[in-house]
Amino acid sequence: MRKNLYILILYLFWINAHADSVVGLRKFPPNVIYATIQSINLPQLKIQELPSNWGSSLLGLILLSSAIVEISPATVMRDTANNNHVQGYVEQMLNQPVALQFDFQNRVWVIWQLSNLEIQWVLKNNLNTWPKNLQLLSN
Numbered sequence: 001m002r003k004n005l006y007i008l009i010l011y012l013f014w015i016n017a018h019a020d021s022v023v024g025l026r027k028f029p030p031n032v033i034y035a036t037i038q039s040i041n042l043p044q045l046k047i048q049e050l051p052s053n054w055g056s057s058l059l060g061l062i063l064l065s066s067a068i069v070e071i072s073p074a075t076v077m078r079d080t081a082n083n084n085h086v087q088g089y090v091e092q093m094l095n096q097p098v099a100l101q102f103d104f105q106n107r108v109w110v111i112w113q114l115s116n117l118e119i120q121w122v123l124k125n126n127l128n129t130w131p132k133n134l135q136l137l138s139n
Helices: 002-017 053-059 085-094 116-124
Strands: 033-041 044-049 066-077 097-102 106-111
Touching: 033 085, 053 085, 066 085, 097 116
Parallel strands: 066 106
Antiparallel strands: 033 044, 033 097, 044 066, 097 106
16 A cells, blocks of 8 residues: 555656646746747747737737847757757748847847747737837837
């Protein structure tokens, strides 16, 4: 009886520790923003908040915040399988939802291409809108 109890407790600890990896979610740093890459003019990217539904996507020019950001020469780009790519891969991310992490000079340092599960997670947790006091972005 005790052995079964110990196995159950260990199993619950394992599930808790690996819950995100079980459902296919990557862990992103707390300072990332989630966006869609609207246009590319290297070294600049025009990004926009992720639309939460078709209505906000349709009226994106009015409802969604957008900004022009600069990418760092050492930018790391990761696809949905978390594989690293060279900067030429940014063309594959056009009009795709991404997570962006900025460096100390407010340039894009890491770009993660989001999977469908991650997009749903971002929308479910209301992480798709940018804070009003976000200093590194400008229109």
